[in-house]
Amino acid sequence: MKQFLRSGVVAATLAVAGVSGAGVALAETMNVTIVAGHPPVFRWVKHASQTFIPAVNKALEGSGTTIEWSEQYGGSLAKVGEELEAVEEGLAEIGLVSSLFDPAKLAPQNVTYFTPFVVSDSTLVSEWMDKLQSSNADMKAAWEANGLEYLGGAIGIDDYLLMTNFPVKSIADLEGRKIGAPGPAVNWLKGTGAVGVSGNLTTYYNEIKTGVYDGVIVFASAALPGKLHEVAPYITKVGFGAQYAGGFAANKDWFDGLDPAVQQALRDAAEADRIAYHADLDASVSKFLEIMTSQGATVTEVDEGFRAQWAAGMDNVAKVWAEKLDDAGVNGSAVLKDYMDTMRAAGAQPVRNWDQE
Incomplete structure (x- = not known):
């Protein structure tokens, strides 16, 4: 450092002409x-x-x-x-x-x-x-x-959405689709049949427009400024959660x-x-979703069954992540438990208790 x-x-x-600077900050x-x-x-x-x-x-x-x-x-x-x-x-x-x-x-x-x-x-x-x-x-x-x-x-970060250039009515609709996601959020796609690709907000628009991605996992407060609804007009509120x-x-x-x-x-x-x-x-957030809808986007919110099916179909990526950190000398299991305990104590009701499996 x-x-x-x-x-x-x-x-x-x-100190000029006998004037002292003493005491002057x-x-x-x-x-x-x-x-x-x-x-x-x-x-x-x-x-x-x-x-x-x-x-x-x-x-x-x-x-x-x-x-x-x-x-x-x-x-x-x-x-x-x-x-x-x-x-x-x-x-x-x-x-x-x-x-x-x-x-x-x-x-x-x-x-x-x-x-x-x-x-x-x-x-x-x-x-x-x-x-x-x-x-x-x-x-x-x-x-x-x-x-x-x-x-x-x-x-x-506000509740993450799925934005695509095709409609999503079931998890099966994601089969074989290339979906961009930020860093670890690529793991959220495991079990869906989609192909997760790591990306970030600065490139999403062009990558969807040019066919690199069929959609992205993103949040409303960035989607509107990034004009993502122009290239991915199907907005699915899956309820991935705030981050x-x-x-x-x-x-x-x-x-x-x-x-x-x-x-x-x-x-x-x-x-x-x-x-x-x-x-x-x-x-x-609500305002931005309304603006995107007024500009041609279609917003759909999935039901609890869809959300539970998605969560249940995933590997327990939290456990895998925590155990890798444990092996590296960082107490990942303790971090995971601390976070989940903290959020449950604050009133959260997780769809899946990742630390308790």
Whole structure:
């Protein structure tokens, strides 16, 4: 890890003509780069600009410390999945780190993507996943092993949908179809007959349009901005569940060298961002589905029998994932149990209790 506190002292020479600078506080301006692989059209990046940064600036008013921000989004500094490395190596001080696309380095953080059909409330998932980053030893250790300090601001993802260029009336309709999905979510297709292909939001539109995919597993709040309904107009609400995709993290060496007041400002801003982001998200999901419908999409919601059939037909990918982590020296089984116990205690009623089989 690199120690790279890039701060400039603004106040300098004050002793002029016998006037002493003693007792005068030095003002400090810090140059801070924040990175995200996705562009600002996606809500979690938009809130980095609209909520996180203003909240930090507001908290530091009158403290003598100001921040000059360099916002590097949409692949300008790091592509999707490269945010962790950019922050670890000191190219940026803070990143919206997509744990979803760093499954090897942030394996425990991906627990939600190996446990579909648990709960559809993204606000609930994000709140508890933020807490688990510090209370679960393996989650905390994963950040620290990569030279990062987790700040909070969990990116909760609304209930995942299936969007296709063909109608889905039964699971049999998926046989042989190529379906794009983010990272571990490819596992959700096991047992359906579909061919899962790992992908991400930045390429879905063109890949469906050109025939690489017949559809994608995606969420409404990103589907509309990405115009996916233009190429995949059949929207099936399967109820895969809300997910945790990452959050704000800082270079640990840099963070540890900050004044405690600045550290707290960053943590508080991350929490404010999570709250604002999810309020925005909750208000938009139904609206976005309505807009896509008005523009020609067809929305269908499956019944509980369909959902139960899909879940039952899957391998227990959560158990397989947890056991692989156990073998690698990470207590994956404990992470799985901790997450499932936490969500059940919070009121979730999983279609399948992955940890209890």
